[in-house]
Amino acid sequence: MIRYSGQTRILVAVDCIIFGFDGEHLKLLLIHRGFEPEKEQWSLMGGFIGTEEDLDQAANRILKELTGLEGVYLEQFHAMGDPKRDPIERTVCVAYFALIDIHKYEKQISDQYRAEWFLLKDMPSLIFDHQKIVELAKKKLRYKAALHPILFELLPPKFTLPQLQMLYEAIYETEFDKRNFSRKILSTGLLVKQPDKDKRSSKKGAFYYSLHELEYNDKFDAFLNFIPNPHALIA
Amino acid sequence: MIRYSGQTRILVAVDCIIFGFDGEHLKLLLIHRGFEPEKEQWSLMGGFIGTEEDLDQAANRILKELTGLEGVYLEQFHAMGDPKRDPIERTVCVAYFALIDIHKYEKQISDQYRAEWFLLKDMPSLIFDHQKIVELAKKKLRYKAALHPILFELLPPKFTLPQLQMLYEAIYETEFDKRNFSRKILSTGLLVKQPDKDKRSSKKGAFYYSLHELEYNDKFDAFLNFIPNPHALIA
DNA sequence: ACAAAAGTGTTGCACTTACACCCATGC
DNA sequence: GCATGGGTGTAAGTGCAACACTTTTGT
Incomplete structure (x- = not known):
């Protein structure tokens, strides 16, 4: 198999910002990590892309692993590539935001993660640059929703x-x-x-x-x- | 050094769609590749990200290598991740579009590439999924320019x-x-x-x-x- | 004087805003 | 019968689109 020589290969992850609405406030679904690194911290739902899937497929898979939901509105909005954003190993992340009907979310679908809804204005601190990604997602959501019926x-x-x-x-x-x-x-x-x-x-x-x-x-x-x-x- | 185990590492590239305006028509700066793969084909200007640079830096570096220009308007707009998009080896690409004053572009800055302006409606066929990326870039440019003075x-x-x-x-x-x-x-x-x-x-x-x-x-x-x-x- | 492009004003229409009252119901 | 939230109409103002003529100057 021919490969490009002399280039560094990097981890590529997808992170999902999952928005929900409880009838009164906008919320975000976050996970409490039961694994290293940053075990016991809150973070966005994410994962590395598989060898046979493209980015959208990876985002859908990851979303399903956490929420059990399929056919969800999901939109890619930004890629983050700071070499230092993940202290363990360089990881480029492609961020998606998801909009779900909060009532469709059933708790404890995954036992790898403890997931919880947080009010947008009452969020715990997040790992890596996830805080920044959330800010970008909020901005993007406002922008898009002003013009499109999402x-x-x-x-x-x-x-x-x-x-x-x-x-x-x-x-x-x-x-x-x-x-x-x-x-x-x-x-x-x-x-x-x-x-x-x-x-x-x-x-x-x-x-x-x-x-x-x-x-x-x-x-x-x-x-x-x-x-x-x-x-x-x-x- | 600790690393994530059991994950595949992937090449990450940045591709630039470079728009110019000749006073009458919108144009795209493409390169004629003097190297494999797809030698002698036309493509967007791109390159792999360096170990110490983030995505924006990589895009700026790549743009400079081709045009010699710095401080150019550059905006990230989409990441492409189809596992088969590059037949040589899996590569995730983050696409940027650049807007430059066409008169600032001096020919033959790089001798690795032969660059040429093409009318948007008169483009040669491009390697990989570059055609699709160009379509996305045009759409994004129209969208953004309707609301912002870019x-x-x-x-x-x-x-x-x-x-x-x-x-x-x-x-x-x-x-x-x-x-x-x-x-x-x-x-x-x-x-x-x-x-x-x-x-x-x-x-x-x-x-x-x-x-x-x-x-x-x-x-x-x-x-x-x-x-x-x-x-x-x-x- | 004529051709070729630059510059400028008005009017009608559509959309947007601001604003206040009546309706239906459960208690 | 009253309190609570749901539903509706109108008038004024603003912004947008359609439209035609005058100006400048090089030849």
Whole structure:
């Protein structure tokens, strides 16, 4: 087998930033490492890429190992290559962020890891440069969600407009006018009103909506402008 | 030295998509490889990362080796990891796109490579998955340039509004109304009118403008909406 | 004087914002 | 019957798109 000569080969890992939404706050799924290095520390879910898989496959595999979930929204957003980022051995990492419906996550799927949800603003310190990766992921998520309908991935298949608005408000750390918000969201044509209501959070109850799959796939890449004054809110 | 055991180490390369603008068309700087593998084929400029450099440093070094330029606009946009993308040996590549003032490029800086500018729509076939990387880069460039003032990096320090408009038109493969275009661009406050004119392309001559550095740095990350109907033009 | 490109203003429309009241229900 | 959250409409302002004529100057 021919190989390139005189070059250093390096470990390549994939790390996943897993976002979830509990109805009120944005959360991150972190793992408590039961193994060296940095045993007993909190970190992002990650792993080395296998010999027969590409990066997306590796990210999906890793996500499944931790959460048991497949078909999750997963997007590559940055590669980190500082030679000193992993003190044990040089590792280049390709970071992905995942958006999951927090209720689909079943605890203790993996016994190698103890996983736990943390509020974004109440996170433990993380190993290596994971803190920095999380910051990048947050920024990227805000950026992308301002223009593309990705936040639905954080909600269950049926959700209410107040729930959706709370999600946007959590992500942008601000408040929106509910009349304008509902008009803007509904005008995209992405939502289908359901006949039933969610009555858990009010006496009157709020109508459920679900995604119009066809429109959703069509408009996913379109430029939709989901938030007012993006100029002010996006770094 | 402690290392992670049982993991495969992989080559990591950086590839640069180098965009230039000749006043009329968007171009790409490609190299004719004088070495194996794929000797005598056209490819993107790339190289393996060094043991002491991070990804950005590697990209800057590689760009300098080919063009002699430093301080160039360079942005990481995607990592490619298909195990079969390089037939010689598995290589993960991190792709960057660079924007340079085409007139700053001096030929034959490197004798390892023969470099040549190609019209984007008139490119030779490229090695490996470089074609795909170029497609991704074009998409990313369009996307980013719709919201951020990056295209100035493709022009000389002094340029005219008609030149700038031609650039935007080349990138989006469409035409804009010059009255609306000039109003929109000038309203950003990013440009400073110069006292002199460029008289090469008309009898009347067009005023030069230069970047207002302070405003440019301030507003670089802002959301500016440089093109009409982004919905229609951005994939 | 004519050709060729630069420069400039206005109007209508669409979208966005700001804002306040009624509705349905469980207790 | 009242408290709680859900749902809706309107008016003013802003930003965007469409559109045509004048200016300059080299030949």
